[in-house]
Amino acid sequence: MNSSLTIETITEAAARIKPYIHRTPVFSSVMINQLCGAELFLKSENLQKVGAFKARGAVNAVFSLNDADFSANKGSDRYVTTHSSGNHAAALAYAARCRGIKALVVMPENAPPVKKAAVAGYGAQITYVESTQEAREMGLAEIVDQTGAVFIHPYNDQRVIAGQATAAMELIDQVPGLDAVIAPVGGGGLLSGTALSASALQPAAQIFGAEPEGANDAFRSLQAGRIIPMTDPQTIADGLRTSLGELTFPIIQKHVQEIITVDEEAIIHAMRLIWERMKLIVEPSSAVALAAVISKRDQLKGQKIGLIISGGNADLDHLPWFEG
Amino acid sequence: MNSSLTIETITEAAARIKPYIHRTPVFSSVMINQLCGAELFLKSENLQKVGAFKARGAVNAVFSLNDADFSANKGSDRYVTTHSSGNHAAALAYAARCRGIKALVVMPENAPPVKKAAVAGYGAQITYVESTQEAREMGLAEIVDQTGAVFIHPYNDQRVIAGQATAAMELIDQVPGLDAVIAPVGGGGLLSGTALSASALQPAAQIFGAEPEGANDAFRSLQAGRIIPMTDPQTIADGLRTSLGELTFPIIQKHVQEIITVDEEAIIHAMRLIWERMKLIVEPSSAVALAAVISKRDQLKGQKIGLIISGGNADLDHLPWFEG
Numbered sequence: 326m327n328s329s330l331t332i333e334t335i336t337e338a339a340a341r342i343k344p345y346i347h348r349t350p351v352f353s354s355v356m357i358n359q360l361c362g363a364e365l366f367l368k369s370e371n372l373q374k375v376g377a378f379k380a381r382g383a384v385n386a387v388f389s390l391n392d393a394d395f396s397a398n399k400g401s402d403r404y405v406t407t408h409s410s411g412n413h414a415a416a417l418a419y420a421a422r423c424r425g426i427k428a429l430v431v432m433p434e435n436a437p438p439v440k441k442a443a444v445a446g447y448g449a450q451i452t453y454v455e456s457t458q459e460a461r462e463m464g465l466a467e468i469v470d471q472t473g474a475v476f477i478h479p480y481n482d483q484r485v486i487a488g489q490a491t492a493a494m495e496l497i498d499q500v501p502g503l504d505a506v507i508a509p510v511g512g513g514g515l516l517s518g519t520a521l522s523a524s525a526l527q528p529a530a531q532i533f534g535a536e537p538e539g540a541n542d543a544f545r546s547l548q549a550g551r552i553i554p555m556t557d558p559q560t561i562a563d564g565l566r567t568s569l570g571e572l573t574f575p576i577i578q579k580h581v582q583e584i585i586t587v588d589e590e591a592i593i594h595a596m597r598l599i600w601e602r603m604k605l606i607v608e609p610s611s612a613v614a615l616a617a618v619i620s621k622r623d624q625l626k627g628q629k630i631g632l633i634i635s636g637g638n639a640d641l642d643h644l645p646w647f648e649g
Numbered sequence: 650m651n652s653s654l655t656i657e658t659i660t661e662a663a664a665r666i667k668p669y670i671h672r673t674p675v676f677s678s679v680m681i682n683q684l685c686g687a688e689l690f691l692k693s694e695n696l697q698k699v700g701a702f703k704a705r706g707a708v709n710a711v712f713s714l715n716d717a718d719f720s721a722n723k724g725s726d727r728y729v730t731t732h733s734s735g736n737h738a739a740a741l742a743y744a745a746r747c748r749g750i751k752a753l754v755v756m757p758e759n760a761p762p763v764k765k766a767a768v769a770g771y772g773a774q775i776t777y778v779e780s781t782q783e784a785r786e787m788g789l790a791e792i793v794d795q796t797g798a799v800f801i802h803p804y805n806d807q808r809v810i811a812g813q814a815t816a817a818m819e820l821i822d823q824v825p826g827l828d829a830v831i832a833p834v835g836g837g838g839l840l841s842g843t844a845l846s847a848s849a850l851q852p853a854a855q856i857f858g859a860e861p862e863g864a865n866d867a868f869r870s871l872q873a874g875r876i877i878p879m880t881d882p883q884t885i886a887d888g889l890r891t892s893l894g895e896l897t898f899p900i901i902q903k904h905v906q907e908i909i910t911v912d913e914e915a916i917i918h919a920m921r922l923i924w925e926r927m928k929l930i931v932e933p934s935s936a937v938a939l940a941a942v943i944s945k946r947d948q949l950k951g952q953k954i955g956l957i958i959s960g961g962n963a964d965l966d967h968l969p970w971f972e973g
Contacts, residue, residue: 350674352696371928372676439925597965604695604961606928637928641921641970
């Protein structure tokens with residue numbers, strides 16, 4: 326099933342999304358390097374369109390669709406749809422606007438106001454449902470039934486994975502000679518894409534996933550050799566509460582050296598460190614990657630390490646160092 | 650007295666500081682551009698060494714010093730000194746460490762802990778005094794008397810102004826064809842440097858200063874045609890509470906079109922806008938420049954505007970949208 330996901334697919338994705346996507350900068354901090362005893366390179370996808378790497382996958386998916394894909398659409402408009410409380414919703418709305426088609430997004434009614442506003446701001450039509458998985462899937466099924474909209478899954482989709490893979494592809498071009506690459510893991514779209522790019526373009530680099538202890542399904546799935554879904558995740562890293570998918574799991578299983586898990590305190594500490602020392606706003610999910618490097622600094626000493634900073638959509642009204 | 654401050658001086662400063670300074674990136678936001686009806690280019694000196702443009706001036710000053718300048722130093726060590734509660738203290742400490750000499754810094758005892766830690770972190774020796782201007786100047790005089798240290802003023806110094814001018818020089822190189830350049834104004838080091846670079850390298854551009862209403866000495870000084878010192882400034886933009894100096898005032902008088910003043914609410918709004926939409930941590934003083942552009946959007950409509958984002962040393966424990 327992954328046979329079509331090659332480095333050529335990723336190169337094609339990079340060309341396809343180029344007009345709509347930032348080539349994001351890579352930043353380093355002398356102080357954080359000293360703290361880790363290593364050279365860290367932060368690929369700042371928080372500065373990406375919609376504030377997260379998710380724009381890459383959504384744009385690639387939406388622009389990959391051809392006439393046949395839209396053949397189920399009812400009426401003269403073209404539709405894509407998804408359900409998401411977070412960055413994928415905004416990313417799909419952005420991608421649809423770039424292509425001039427309509428995005429129909431199912432969101433839980435308790436999604437953060439700033440995320441609702443972002444999705445609406447990109448011109449998507451939002452359907453609010455209760456915040457259960459069941460209500461979200463039912464809302465989506467209804468939309469597909471009524472409109473024939475094309476469903477774009479947030480991560481279990483080859484076009485999405487190929488898009489997310491372009492972040493690591495750029496990073497490897499921007500920073501030659503990386504010894505390790507690390508990305509946070511939720512559903513695994515970013516980590517599997519990162520693994521595909523890194524294993525092909527920088528085979529000397531070890532590939533790590535970073536995961537909250539309170540949502541450690543990827544860690545447990547790799548140990549068990551099969552997908553163990555996450556039930557009741559407990560973490561402020563809201564982007565990492567989802568479970569691995571059937572497409573992302575085998576790629577991670579094949580290429581990823583280790584899933585490093587970190588506790589909430591370490592995530593908050595790393596997040597604050599990036600804010601304070603690098604002046605970059607990163608969301609908790611992104612800080613998980615730095616927290617993982619800090620926790621493994623003995624093992625990673627002296628290495629050149631690329632970190633995918635996944636996004637910057639932090640809730641400025643609820644900063645974790647003020648809570649609890 | 651300004652005769653030696655030419656574009657050649659600034660070009661020399663740029664070469665002198667290059668090994669120690671970041672060429673900071675320039676960012677734009679589609680959403681903020683739409684809001685302003687103009688094209689804005691934010692020169693992100695918040696990502697500069699020590700988190701502020703101040704590193705440029707301090708490094709230029711410290712590396713301009715020759716043996717004769719140090720001749721008053723007592724003992725075998727070389728010393729520079731200043732008094733500052735803010736970014737100039739950290740910048741001088743950083744510059745001294747780069748050159749391998751000692752920085753002796755007078756700080757008010759009520760300076761924010763994070764600023765004290767930054768100055769100490771760069772290896773400076775700190776003398777704490779009461780937070781009055783008199784106590785600070787006395788503390789400084791004592792240090793100069795005891796050690797013969799060379800005093801580097803935070804803005805009323807040609808070498809410092811030439812260093813600050815390199816930020817606008819880079820911006821003009823990075824973004825051709827600017828119609829306007831705007832910088833915040835406190836003591837005027839950044840604004841006068843910006844004015845010197847812009848008037849020489851992009852003479853078609855109008856040059857604006859941005860100032861809080863609650864610390865509007867530059868506005869009033871330009872109106873009166875003489876320096877009117879600021880007494881009892883009232884603004885969260887802590888970097889802009891100082892008064893113009895004898896060196897900076899005439900440069901500003903000659904080249905700056907207008908000082909645009911903005912109220913506290915506009916500053917906080919602009920700061921939050923940059924945090925939320927651009928994922929960049931900027932301090933209140935930097936947000937004053939965006940607030941000024943927003944307040945003059947009718948006048949600036951359709952223009953290409955460069956903004957110097959002065960720094961990112963915001964107090965993460967006291968965000969203005971939580972206060973008051």
